[in-house]
Amino acid sequence: MSDNHQAYRVETTPRLAQWRIENISACTYRKSDPFKIGHWNWYLTVERNRQLYIKLFPEISKLSKEQAPIASFVVRVLSPGTSRRTLVYPEISDKQLKSSEDFVWPVETTFTGRIIIDVEFFDLKIASSNGGEPSSIWSFGNTLQNRCNSKALSCLSRMLSEDLHTDVTINASNGSTGAHRAVLAGRSPVFQGMFAHNLLERESSTVNITDMSIEACQAFLNYIYGNIQPEEFLAHRLALLRAADKYDIADLKEACQESLLEDIDSKNVLERLQEASLYHLPKLKSSCMRYLVNFGKIFDIRDDFNAFMLIADRELIADVFQEVLNAWKGF
Structure with a gap:
């Protein structure tokens, strides 16, 4: 030097x-x-x-x-x-x-x-x-906590993937998989209620989730166990949203809403508007409304929108018309 x-x-x-x-x-x-x-x-x-x-x-x-x-x-x-x-x-x-x-x-x-x-x-x-x-x-506490969390998630993932001491069977629409009732109960008050009372799930050690495919169900379990992959999450967002609402897992519900906000387009906006209304997702609902009304995309999908109006919830239809009226007032 x-x-x-x-x-x-x-x-x-x-x-x-x-x-x-x-x-x-x-x-x-x-x-x-x-x-x-x-x-x-x-x-x-x-x-x-x-x-x-x-x-x-x-x-x-x-x-x-x-x-x-x-x-x-x-x-x-x-x-x-x-x-x-x-x-x-x-x-x-x-x-x-x-x-x-x-x-x-x-x-x-x-x-x-x-x-x-x-x-x-x-x-x-x-x-x-x-x-x-x-x-x-430089907080050792933060480093230690991160290391501890990483190791705990790795162990949970291994418990699921290697079927270690599973004590409950999940029946999806086209297949079955094992899980641990303690993990499910810890993440969901709905599962906790199932296993705490003398319900069928407790007696038979079986949970029927027949409104999900085995692939979506596996993604759901992977999220609960802290091991879901991004591509897996994207592939099953809507199924995961329904499961999050059904089993009262608020963080998964919010993760689905944030993801669905990112790629609204003319092909999916009506479906997402319906899901936002059904599952009480205000940010997603507002973004879909803005896409349709403020950006004028409602005219680009007129036929699809007319068909949507025939089956949509009356309260949702009223909300759409109110949004249209509010937009017109701005002109």
Whole structure:
């Protein structure tokens, strides 16, 4: 490595960054090479203009824009010569760093010769996507929980796929499979009720789900056991939605609604509008209405819409006409 390149290199440990600058008196502006701490690449800069200015900031990237680091750290400047001196900036706590202007330290003394800039990170956090408290990327509790969750899901998946100690039979319309009543009861209050009372399902250790194919039923079980694949989910969304409603699994119902929102088109909009009304999915219903009325697609599928009007629920028909009237008022 050349001496010139070495001059911009920052040495790091997982939480410490150290930049050695050989001759600060000759430095008007210098920017370090990027160095990685946590999830982000960082830079240090020094600038001499009467005072010495030190800046610390993350590299501009998609990650730093969407998840800007919230940092707790301390910065020290050391002059390791014969008159060894150390200046310490007061500890920064939970400061979000997005740009090169978010942390600027005007050093109040004149250094000459060799200096060492030392940045010690105490914590790095990212903002919560749901508006909660920021979470530390170094929290062992988070790492442990993720590892624990992953292992537990792997074990559950193996219990289902390898038929380990299954104690209930699920009969679908065209086949059967095994499951565990404790897992089913833990995920669904409906299943819990079946197995808690003297019902047929408890006595026979059998659950009949004859309104689902064995393929859709397997996808349903895979979701309950935490092992459903994206392509499997997409292939059986409507069947999974009906099962989620029937067995009161709210998170699956919401997952189906979010997925069905993503690819509404003229071929499926009427079916999805009907499903949204039947299963009380307000976001899906609203999006289908907007697609039909606000974007004028109702005229592109006039024949299909007329046939739909003959079989649709009267309350849903009234809602469609109300949406049409509201749209006309805007003209």
